[in-house]
Amino acid sequence: LAKTTQPISMDSYEGQEVNITCSHNNIATNDYITWYQQFPSQGPRFIIQGYKTKVTNEVASLFIPADRKSSTLSLPRVSLSDTAVYYCLVGGNSGNTPLVFGKGTRLSVIA
Amino acid sequence: EPEVTQTPSHQVTQMGQEVILRCVPISNHLYFYWYRQILGQKVEFLVSFYNNEISEKSEIFDDQFSVERPDGSNFTLKIRSTKLEDSAMYFCASSGVLAEQFFGPGTRLTVL
Numbered sequence: 001l002a003k004t005t006q007p008i009s010m011d012s013y014e015g016q017e018v019n020i021t022c023s024h025n026n027i028a029t030n031d032y033i034t035w036y037q038q039f040p041s042q043g044p045r046f047i048i049q050g051y052k053t054k055v056t057n058e059v060a061s062l063f064i065p066a067d068r069k070s071s072t073l074s075l076p077r078v079s080l081s082d083t084a085v086y087y088c089l090v091g092g093n094s095g096n097t098p099l100v101f102g103k104g105t106r107l108s109v110i111a
Numbered sequence: 112e113p114e115v116t117q118t119p120s121h122q123v124t125q126m127g128q129e130v131i132l133r134c135v136p137i138s139n140h141l142y143f144y145w146y147r148q149i150l151g152q153k154v155e156f157l158v159s160f161y162n163n164e165i166s167e168k169s170e171i172f173d174d175q176f177s178v179e180r181p182d183g184s185n186f187t188l189k190i191r192s193t194k195l196e197d198s199a200m201y202f203c204a205s206s207g208v209l210a211e212q213f214f215g216p217g218t219r220l221t222v223l
Contacts, residue, residue, distance in 0.1 A: 032210070034210065034211075038154075041200070041217070041219075042214075042216060042217065043115075043202045043204070043214025043215055043216060043217050044154060044202075044212075044214050045214065046211045046212065046213070049210070049211065087154075091210070092210060093209060093210045094208070094209070094210060095141055095142045095161075095206045095207060095208045095209060095210060096141075096142045096159055096161050096166050096167075096206075097210045098144065098156040098159050098167055098169075099144075099146075099154075099156060099204075099212060100156065101153045101154040101155070102153060103153050104153070
């Protein structure tokens with residue numbers, strides 16, 4: 001499994017765009033990049049998934065360069081409710097794939 | 112929106128006792144999982160389940176643990192003889208044909 005590295009923590013003010021970068025130098029050809037969000041005392045929640053280039057949904061954007069050795073989760077105009085831990089995961093895209101979580105990035109949004 | 116539910120939300124037990132954690136996955140999902148998260152640590156995979164049998168399990172999932180899907184809706188995790196170090200949040204998750212997993216709210220297990 002490809003190992004991921006992301007910052008332990010980040011701080012941001014409300015209304016700012018937040019970019020969290022994850023490195024995954026050993027990503028395999030078949031691997032997808034997935035981001036989950038976890039609020040305190042809750043289960044992780046899927047945010048976005050991509051394979052290459054850019055993916056956007058109503059919550060976030062995911063930027064993946066051509067070499068796929070890193071990815072950046074972009075959260076536009078964060079609010080206090082975006083304070084959470086964000087996990088970058090790399091792995092297969094089919095069902096029955098156990099998720100391997102790292103320590104994630106603890107994002108604190110300040111008013 | 113369909114969601115994964117878990118009961119109880121909090122379970123307190125004495126060391127050596129058996130506990131059963133219950134989950135109701137999303138109804139049309141095919142794959143079911145248990146994860147745990149010790150306080151302040153990362154989420155760890157325990158076991159995956161498909162077609163009424165274990166697909167994969169981690170080193171954590173030893174003989175003290177078992178899973179069962181006793182009917183068409185429930186998915187349970189049993190710990191036969193709890194230890195202090197089993198204290199954690201236990202999350203159930205389910206997924207369809209794609210890898211996106213939907214997690215339940217968790218059961219906080221406290222072993223005294």
